[in-house]
Amino acid sequence: MPAPETPSASARAAGNAVLTVIGESLVDIISDPLHPDAGTAHPGGSPLNVAVGAARLGLQTSLVTHYADDRHGLLIDQHLQANGVRVINGGTTPTSTALATLGPDGAADYTFSITWEINGAALPALAAVQGSTHVHTGSIAAMLAPGDQATLALVQAAREHATISYDPNCRPAISPDAAAARRQVELFVASSDIVKASDEDLAWLYPDRTPDDALEAWLDLGPAVVALTRGAAGPVLLSRSGRVELAAESITVADTVGAGDSFMAGLVSGLAQLEGLGTHGRNRLQKLTADQLESLAAYANRAAAITCSRRGANPPNSTELGPLPAQLAGRGRTP
Known part of the structure; x- marks a missing residue:
């Protein structure tokens, strides 16, 4: 895996943003039939x-999460410390696990043994989000009781001080009621400035809508930017100023974990370089140009491609990914 590095200029620019992520930590046990x-x-x-x-892209990052003092928890703790992520650990139950079985195309199918609760760190978690430029959450942490309501409360408390991003990352195996999941997802969408989903998420949540219709409906709930990832078909970014669609990068896929x-992560880092995060960046975020959307889509698309080119969840560092194109990043600044 890439080691921590001396930050590049772009990473230092992104690192001026203080990011708090709220959500689950678990151990993926990867099974490959091949x-x-x-x-x-x-x-x-x-x-x-x-x-x-x-963190690898230079943001000052904290993670409000839950894992135990067991062998799986030690593996998680070592990984977070090695990557410079500050940990706020609010759980006491055993560390969660996910069995990821890879298909012939490298895609993963998950079976979970998981709990989610962060009551043990309520005050430090609140202090972290209130001191952040940006807060991100999603997946199981925004859906699974009892911790889902604590997650929503932290997001809502953060809005006065920070921009918010959200990725539903739906897990029907954990929350099989699509109607209930849809209601919960829309609560978080309405509290967010940036939302990302996969085509699989939208197909499960909104089987009677096209992906573009679902994205448009989410924009109407309040976010400034919504993004759709479509695997080999490439991403779509949508804002009130336009729509950008890119092809996926041509790579040899190791897996898609x-x-x-x-x-x-690439999207948040790119927006940090555009100075589009935090309360002072929220207005700029609402006015992203089509060129800036395309730059963001390409930057995040490249981050995903690098990860797919190697086994496991192994995201790029700032040297591997590089900065946003300078001529586009500069357009994010106002005189």
């Missing part, structure tokens, strides 16, 4: 992956 002797355990969980990806999380 390589039955190669099963391995890796730190995972969508929010953890976003936190690590953002963590690709969407790397896309999300």
Whole structure:
């Protein structure tokens, strides 16, 4: 995995943003039928992956999460510390696990043993979000009781001080009631400035809508930017100023574990470089140009492609990914 590095100029610019991620940490136990002797355990969980990806891209990152003092928890703790992520640990129950079985195309199908609660860190978690430029959450942390309501309360408390991003990263195996999940998702969408979802998320949440119709409906709830990842078909970014669609990068796919999380981390890092995060950046975020949307889409798309080119959730660092194109990043600044 990429080691922590001396930050580049773009990473230092992104690192001026203070990011708090709220969400689950777990251990992915990866099973590959094509390589039955190669099963391995890796730190995972969508929010953890976003936190690590953002830290590697230079953001000052904290993770409000839950894992225990057990062998899986030690693996997670070592991974977060090695990547410079500050941990606010609010849980006491055993560390969660996910069995990820890879298909022939490298896509992962998950079976979970998971709990989510952060009551043990209520005050430090509140202090973290209130001191942040940007807060991100999603996945199981925004859906699974009892911690889902604490997550929503932290997001709502953060809005006065920070911009918010959200990725539903739907897990029907954990929350099989699509109607209930849809109501919960829309609560978080309405509290967010930036939302990312996959085509699989939208197909499950809104089987009677086209993806573009679902994205438009989410824009109407309040976010400034909504993003759709479509695997090999490439991403779509939509705002009130336009729509950008890119092809996926041509790569040899090792697997797709963590690709969407790397896309999300790239999107947040790119917006930090555009000075589009935080209360002072929210107005700028509402006025992104089509060129800036395209730059963001390409940057996040590249982050996901690098992750797909190697095994496991292994996001790029700032040297591998590079900065947003300078001529586009500069347009985010006002005189």
